[in-house]
Amino acid sequence: MTVASTLALILVVLLLSVAAWTVVARQTFAAVVGFVAYGLLLSIAWVALSAVDVALTEAAIGSGLTGVLLIGASARLRVTEAAASPERPGALLRGLGALASAMVAGGIAASVLSLPEPAPTLAPAVAEHLPSIGLGNAVTVVLLAYRGIDTLLESIVVVFALIGVWSLAPDRVWGGYPGPRQYADPNGILAYLGRVLPPIGIIVGVYIFWVGADLPGGKFQGATILAAMWLLGMMAGLADAPPISRTWLRILLVAGPLLFIAIGFAGALTAGAVLAYPDGYAKLLIKVIEAALMPTLTLTLALLVAGRPERTARG
Amino acid sequence: MNDFLLVAAGFLLLTVALGLVRIMRGPGDADRMMSAQLLGTGGVAVLLLVGAAASVPAAIDVALILAVLAAFASVAFVKSASPPESIADKEAGGA
Amino acid sequence: MSFLLDVLTVAAISAGLFFFLAGSIGLLRFPDALSRLHALTKADNVGLGLVMLGLLPRADGLLAALKLVFVWLLVLLASSMVSQLVARVARRGGSPS
Numbered sequence: 299m300t301v302a303s304t305l306a307l308i309l310v311v312l313l314l315s316v317a318a319w320t321v322v323a324r325q326t327f328a329a330v331v332g333f334v335a336y337g338l339l340l341s342i343a344w345v346a347l348s349a350v351d352v353a354l355t356e357a358a359i360g361s362g363l364t365g366v367l368l369i370g371a372s373a374r375l376r377v378t379e380a381a382a383s384p385e386r387p388g389a390l391l392r393g394l395g396a397l398a399s400a401m402v403a404g405g406i407a408a409s410v411l412s413l414p415e416p417a418p419t420l421a422p423a424v425a426e427h428l429p430s431i432g433l434g435n436a437v438t439v440v441l442l443a444y445r446g447i448d449t450l451l452e453s454i455v456v457v458f459a460l461i462g463v464w465s466l467a468p469d470r471v472w473g474g475y476p477g478p479r480q481y482a483d484p485n486g487i488l489a490y491l492g493r494v495l496p497p498i499g500i501i502v503g504v505y506i507f508w509v510g511a512d513l514p515g516g517k518f519q520g521a522t523i524l525a526a527m528w529l530l531g532m533m534a535g536l537a538d539a540p541p542i543s544r545t546w547l548r549i550l551l552v553a554g555p556l557l558f559i560a561i562g563f564a565g566a567l568t569a570g571a572v573l574a575y576p577d578g579y580a581k582l583l584i585k586v587i588e589a590a591l592m593p594t595l596t597l598t599l600a601l602l603v604a605g606r607p608e609r610t611a612r613g
Numbered sequence: 614m615n616d617f618l619l620v621a622a623g624f625l626l627l628t629v630a631l632g633l634v635r636i637m638r639g640p641g642d643a644d645r646m647m648s649a650q651l652l653g654t655g656g657v658a659v660l661l662l663v664g665a666a667a668s669v670p671a672a673i674d675v676a677l678i679l680a681v682l683a684a685f686a687s688v689a690f691v692k693s694a695s696p697p698e699s700i701a702d703k704e705a706g707g708a
Numbered sequence: 709m710s711f712l713l714d715v716l717t718v719a720a721i722s723a724g725l726f727f728f729l730a731g732s733i734g735l736l737r738f739p740d741a742l743s744r745l746h747a748l749t750k751a752d753n754v755g756l757g758l759v760m761l762g763l764l765p766r767a768d769g770l771l772a773a774l775k776l777v778f779v780w781l782l783v784l785l786a787s788s789m790v791s792q793l794v795a796r797v798a799r800r801g802g803s804p805s
Contacts, residue, residue, distance in 0.1 A: 301616045301619045301620055301623075302619060304623060305619050305622060305623045305626070305663075308623050308626050308627060309626065312626060312630055312633075315630075315633075316633065319636075319637060323637075327642055327645070327693070327694070328636065328637075328645055331636055331645045331646065331648070331649050331690070332636060334649055334686055335633065335636065335648075335649055335652050338652055338653060338656045338679065338683075339652075339656070341656075341660075341675060341679065342626075342656060342659055342660060342663065345660055345663055345664060345667075345669060345672050345675055346663055346667070348667065348669060350669060350671040350672065350674070350675060353672075353675045354674065354675055354678055357675055357678045357679045357682060358678050358682055361679075361682065361686070362678075362682030362683075362685060362686050363682075365686050365689070366685065366686055366689040369686075369689045369690060369693045370689070370693065372693065373693040480692075487789055487792045487793055487796075488688065488691075488692075488793060490789065491684075491688065491786075491789045491790075491793075494785065494789075495681075495684060495685075495785070495786060495789075498681075498782065498785075499681050499685075502677055502678070502681055506674060506677075506678065509674070513671055513674075514671040514674065515671075515674065519678065522682075523678065523681060523682070526681070526682060526685045527681075527685075529685070530684075530685050530688060533688055533689065533692055534688075614714060614717070614766075617718060617721075618721070621721050621722075621725055621759075624725055625725060625728055628725070628728050628729050628732045629728070629732065631732040631733070631735075631736060632731075632732045632735050632736070634736060635735050635736060635744075641741060641798065642797060643741045643745075643794050643795075643797045643798035644741055644744065644798075646794050646797070647735060647741075647744060647745055647748050647794060648735065650748065650752070650787060650790065650791075650794070651731065651732065651735060651748055651751060651752075654751065654752045654755070654756055654783055654787065655728060655751075657756065657779065657783060658724070658728070658755070658756050658759045661759065661760065661763055661776065661779070662721070662759065662763070665763050665766050665767075670768050670772055673772060673775045673776060673779065674775075676779050677775070677778070677779055677782070680779055680782045680783045680786060681782065681786070683786070684786035684787070684789075684790055687786075687790040687793070687794070688790065688793065691790070691793040691794060691796075691797055694797050
């Protein structure tokens with residue numbers, strides 16, 4: 299057995315054990331820690347498979363941001379967790395659920411493993427046309443040039459998700475500040491961390507966004523880091539989410555997708571199809587779209603974690 | 614040399630897996646957070662080793678993101694593990 | 709010259725692995741949360757530092773080497789502050805000790 303396959307085996311065993319433990323853990327907090335650990339291991343697996351863009355996204359969103367979202371949820375549920383335990387489904391129902399999940403997983407595994415070797419893929423066609431776009435990162439090119447419609451709709455769906463979260467607000471605080479007021483001792487460690495780490499994190503986030511043109515990275519991972527740093531400032535009591543009634547917030551949220559749509563329709567006039575780029579302008583337009591989507595994504599991701607409005611707007 | 618790096622990465626994964634036992638057994642929330650932190654730092658080391666062995670220079674960027682997000686997630690854990698205290702409590706208790 | 713660099717890589721990474729192992733065992737075997745935290749931070753700082761040192765000779769140029777050092781410094785900064793916060797949780801009663 300080669301060294302590489304032994305390493306892969308260790309990763310697989312670890313992944314399965316952590317996943318299994320996350321499912322059976324009794325306490326929500328413990329399960330969320332297990333989930334974050336699982337995300338970490340998964341991003342290592344992606345790097346081992348040379349899928350670095352996916353590893354970046356997994357580390358940033360799958361493990362970091364989603365983990366924090368779940369932690370917030372588990373904190374809110376702590377009050378009712380004890381009361382809800384008599385209502386847990388019985389052993390038979392859970393056994394049936396486990397069986398159904400195992401069958402689905404087995405079906406997917408069987409279909410992936412039974413693909414012909416080499417598996418059918420469009421990668422050579424993409425690689426062949428890469429130089430005509432002018433960017434070096436094939437993932438960015440596929441996301442914004444060949445499957446631009448997917449990225450456009452996804453950026454709109456994310457805004458809808460945010461509106462959905464906001465709609466959970468009670469009527470009297472509609473338009474107010476998201477989430478409870480966070481407090482931390484201004485001379486304490488948490489406030490210090492909240493002052494020192496965000497500037498470094500912002501540099502890292504902008505770097506990851508910038509480098510995504512030719513190397514693994516891009517707007518989504520960069521926006522996640524920026525959102526995480528803003529949330530860190532909020533958790534340290536140094537910053538606050540804006541009240542959702544602010545006009546500038548709403549304009550920024552829709553500006554990105556609107557610009558994307560505008561460029562897409564302009565493509566119908568200049569290049570013959572919606573979301574087509576005229577020759578020679580592809581690289582510039584892609585960079586403009588990515589830059590325009592950054593504020594939208596940062597705001598959306600941060601506000602999704604910040605939650606629904608809970609305090610009335612004071613001004 | 615590549616083989617040595619991969620063996621080191623595998624050994625490191627097993628070592629960190631030892632720490633994962635603390636997530637399962639740890640009698641308190643602090644122990645689970647510590648185990649997750651070990652996994653984070655170990656994960657950064659494993660990423661650097663695997664990236665060097667497989668000639669994937671972008672693995673350093675993944676390690677960078679991991680370091681930043683691990684700190685962020687740990688702060689969220691800490692904030693949620695301690696029950697919300699009143700402002701008076703905090704000022705009495707000091708920094 | 710490159711043989712010496714290889715020896716440095718192997719030696720530094722092996723030493724780093726030793727510290728990680730010590731940290732893990734400490735995390736498992738020490739009696740209470742605060743001493744476990746103490747063991748853990750040794751793995752964090754020294755273990756990662758030695759592994760990073762061992763990988764420096766193999767970096768692709770100056771920028772990659774600087775990024776390696778930057779990652780280590782960032783982990784040092786973040787984990788030192790997070791350890792303080794975790795210690796506070798441990799002392800306040802997040803664990804029975």
